[in-house]
Amino acid sequence: MAKFDETPIVKDAAKNGVLAPPELREHASSRVRCWPSKAKDTIPIGLPPERVPDWQERAIAKFGELLERNKALRVYMDICVRCGACTDKCQFFLGTGDPQNFPVARAELMRKVYRRYFTPGGRYLRDASEAADFDEEMLEKWYTYFYQCSECRRCSVFCPYGIDTAEITMAAREILCSIGVSTKYVTEVVAKVYETGNNLGIPSAAWKDNCEFLEDELQEETGLPIRFPVDDYGAEVLLVPPSADNFANVDTMIGYGKLFHALGIRWTTSTYCNEGGNFGLFLNYANLKRVNKRIIDAARMLNVKTIIWGECGHAWRGGVLTPTLNGPMDMFDPPYPYHISQFIVDMLNKGALNGKIDKSANDQYLVTYHDPCNPARAGQLLEEPRQILRACVNRFVEMPANTIREKTYCCGAGGGLLTDEVMAIRMAGGKPRAMAVKHSGANFLATICAICKAQLPEAMKYWKVDVEVGGVIQLLGNALKL
């Protein structure tokens, strides 16, 4: 890990795996910001190349448009009573102590602007209405703190009014990118998807080379012809993994290959769309929609019967929205949208894997499960990963109850924060999860998201937790008798 300024990070100890709210540290993380985007990335994805000259008027106009289009946003602007239930629920507040990272304070940055331009009180009595101009100072706060939120929605679980704070962050970012203010990391990734088909920018030839390499590796290891097909027209299943699975998280990729081999299912990946991960979600609605549509287009190009989403959190958040974003999916076989974890559970329930699993293959591991924010809170995948783990490992332990399932903590780098210049925020945000893992005593941390799989090893190392991080399907793959 490169050196970085650690001052924004709270170093208080946890008790029984849980962090108490830290002392308030005003402005502790106010200087940690993502690199700004570049024209080479923003132009191809439909965003202004730089901040537009009339940015204030355009931002307010965009805000108005969003309030019209998204009625929930208007409700979220109006109904917060500032009860404070959310204040100590955010991992970025717990890790930095910066009160601007209270979810309510972050949202208040937007509400102040809302009151100023969209309520009579704010229009005529700005200060008395706690309203504020959308000026240079406010813009800087938006850019800083709406990119210290991972859109994980943990705070929303505790909101008595059910305010979805992630929607507020998403709206703020939508407004920012409409005036030409966005981050390099997110825009670069979205641009790469359109250029190469995936977030990492893996060209087709390299993707095929990786797949052939895995076939050779597994032939050597198992003596079996386990295949990683690419662009197989007419296959039964199109698997849409995060591209990181065919680059860094190869054990997850191997798990998919072994599973489909064990089931005798003809599957494929697509070089047009070898990416489930949807960074459009971290940017704006138009790109969310456009990135997700690529999955449907790839499936139609290859004439498959079923699309299966791989182990990727934000891919699945886009995935569950597919019918809303891109129209009906009735050209495919139900169920849809279909996640690999749901598919495995269906296979287990059907008995298709009976006698094919040797749990003792994972006996060296005491496994715990990290619920990624999107599958847990936006994708209804709470039970499935646990059911798979119960089927393929003997030794499983849960982390403390208020750190798992709907109350899971973000890994600390979701929502477009998995970039090194905000390492202080990543390590601060990863702290609650790290403390909970440490308390569990597990030596294997299983999860179903590529961002988590990239962030957690770094966070665990930083917080001195000795644990291996990997996929749920990786453990299943270990245990499959082929």
Add this chain to the structure above:
Amino acid sequence: MPVVELKGIKVEVDEDGFIQEPDSWSEELAAAIALTEEVETLTEDHWKVIHYLRDYYQQFGIAPMIRKLCKDTGFQLKYIYELFPSGPAKGACKIAGLPKPTGCV
């Protein structure tokens, strides 16, 4: 783009210090970048990784899969981290003059 001068060589780099034009790379420049990545001297094993990365990049336009890098160089991942403390994707790619891998890594 900022221009930095490393050991007398002027080169354009991005915010993270990755060189912008893979063609502007040279062995002298690699040695200079290495110093910024906590690598004091480039040994034969360092060069083996660096040349492998560059060859693969020239053929495929992307860094290799980490597992493939380990297999083809015969080095375990742990050893690669010993050679390049910030890892194969960040430190080794930076010294080899490859663009910074982005996405979920």
